[in-house]
Amino acid sequence: FGFDARSNLIKAAESAGEEMYHELVRRAERQIATKARTRPYKVKDDIVRERKYKVLRQKAEDVIEFSYRPGNCKRDYRVVALRKNISVERGESVLFSEYRYFFYITNEAEMTADEVIDQARQRCNQENLISQLKSGVRALHAPVNTLNANWAYMTMAALAWSLKAWCALLVPVSPRWAKRHGEQRRRLLT
Structure with missing residues (x-):
């Protein structure tokens, strides 16, 4: 060290x-398969x-x-x-x-x-x-201290993410309000 x-x-x-x-x-970090570029x-x-x-x-x-x-x-x-x-x-x-x-x-x-x-x-x-x-x-940080609690936390986080994605897909995109609904969908997905 x-x-x-x-x-x-x-x-x-x-x-x-x-x-x-x-x-x-x-x-060398990696081998170059082709010729070296300028x-x-x-x-x-x-x-x-x-x-x-x-x-x-x-x-x-x-x-x-x-x-x-x-x-x-x-x-x-x-x-x-x-x-x-x-x-x-x-x-x-x-x-x-x-x-x-x-x-x-x-x-x-x-x-x-x-x-x-x-x-x-x-x-x-x-x-x-x-x-x-x-x-x-902080994507890989679970706030609890046991393995089962961490598993439950990650399961809840995955379910919340999936629900958010499904809500974004349920936003109607009608031609009249396409711009506004497209922005709402983008906001929900990000």
């Missing part, structure tokens, strides 16, 4: 030699450059792993550190480059460092999805 970038971890990652780092190889021209980049906004661009991602013992633990854990090389640009000029570190702590010895980072990112995506479904629409 992800771990805060504390100063002692950053020092450990910086003190390792440059030859210890290797470039992160990202796994990317459209990025108009926004021209506007940002022209107006001289400050831009952060990621140049490289490097990975290193080392052992680390958290404060109150009795054993060492494996830490995978991801170092992102970010260049800060304004207009056409590059102001400076900086490193940002992301740490992942694990006790998995069989996985490679790239696989650890990939697993952590997939888990974060799943946690984001769950939080959006629970707090945003």
